[in-house]
Amino acid sequence: MIPAATSPETLRLARVLTVTEAEGPGRRTAIWVQGCAIRCPGCFNPHLWAAAGGSVVAVRDWSRALLDDAVNAGVQGITLLGGEPFEQAAPLAVVAAAARARNLSVMTFTGYDYADLREWALERPDIAELLAHTDLLADGPYRADLIDHQRPWIGSTNQGLRALTDRYRELEFTTLPDRVEVRVGADGMISVNGWDDIDSLDTLLSDLGRRADRPPKR
Numbered sequence: 447m448i449p450a451a452t453s454p455e456t457l458r459l460a461r462v463l464t465v466t467e468a469e470g471p472g473r474r475t476a477i478w479v480q481g482c483a484i485r486c487p488g489c490f491n492p493h494l495w496a497a498a499g500g501s502v503v504a505v506r507d508w509s510r511a512l513l514d515d516a517v518n519a520g521v522q523g524i525t526l527l528g529g530e531p532f533e534q535a536a537p538l539a540v541v542a543a544a545a546r547a548r549n550l551s552v553m554t555f556t557g558y559d560y561a562d563l564r565e566w567a568l569e570r571p572d573i574a575e576l577l578a579h580t581d582l583l584a585d586g587p588y589r590a591d592l593i594d595h596q597r598p599w600i601g602s603t604n605q606g607l608r609a610l611t612d613r614y615r616e617l618e619f620t621t622l623p624d625r626v627e628v629r630v631g632a633d634g635m636i637s638v639n640g641w642d643d644i645d646s647l648d649t650l651l652s653d654l655g656r657r658a659d660r661p662p663k664r
């Protein structure tokens with residue numbers, strides 16, 4: 447069962463990328479939230495499980511600035527991922543509604559099954575509202591034994607990619623590639639997002655790990 451609803455006023459946030467092409471259709475602003483009670487074996491984001499991590503933001507002011515940046519960057523939509531977005535459905539419904547009001551699309555990832563979310567939504571307005579403001583839903587827990595080699599963005603064949611509105615109804619998922627983005631910050635910090643086959647990701651991440659251990663050049 448999904449945990450109780452959180453306040454619509456605040457959001458526990460992990461990370462934002464203003465522009466990415468690896469987290470859904472086209473150029474998007476990606477928002478990773480902190481906290482996930484599902485804890486799939488083999489999850490690539492276990493650092494986002496802890497409900498006490500990340501930082502807490504005041505949703506309305508924060509999302510206004512975020513969406514200004516998104517519109518100025520020319521993205522076609524926002525993507526909500528985590529962590530588990532539906533465990534913070536109330537504040538994310540506020541963000542998603544504000545995005546849709548600016549004609550930005552909304553893609554939402556969840557480790558819960560769509561059928562369960564629809565059932566819970568009958569008594570949980572926060573879940574109903576986030577579903578109502580989602581154009582494209584990726585649902586279901588990650589299963590490391592069921593790797594998906596056909597569709598982009600998601601990890602395993604049990605997971606769904608569902609167009610909940612007409613916005614992405616015509617999208618042919620199997621024609622779209624997986625992408626991985628690697629960023630090197632001004633401070634030398636390396637960050638990775640996106641999805642590829644497991645062998646490529648393991649190779650990339652283990653190599654980054656070794657690099658982190660190297661002594662700095664003089």
Ligand code: SF4
Pocket residue numbers: 482483484485486489490491492494528529530556557558587588
């Ligand atoms: S639902 Fe997503 S973030 Fe949560 S454990 Fe599963 S893969 Fe990881």
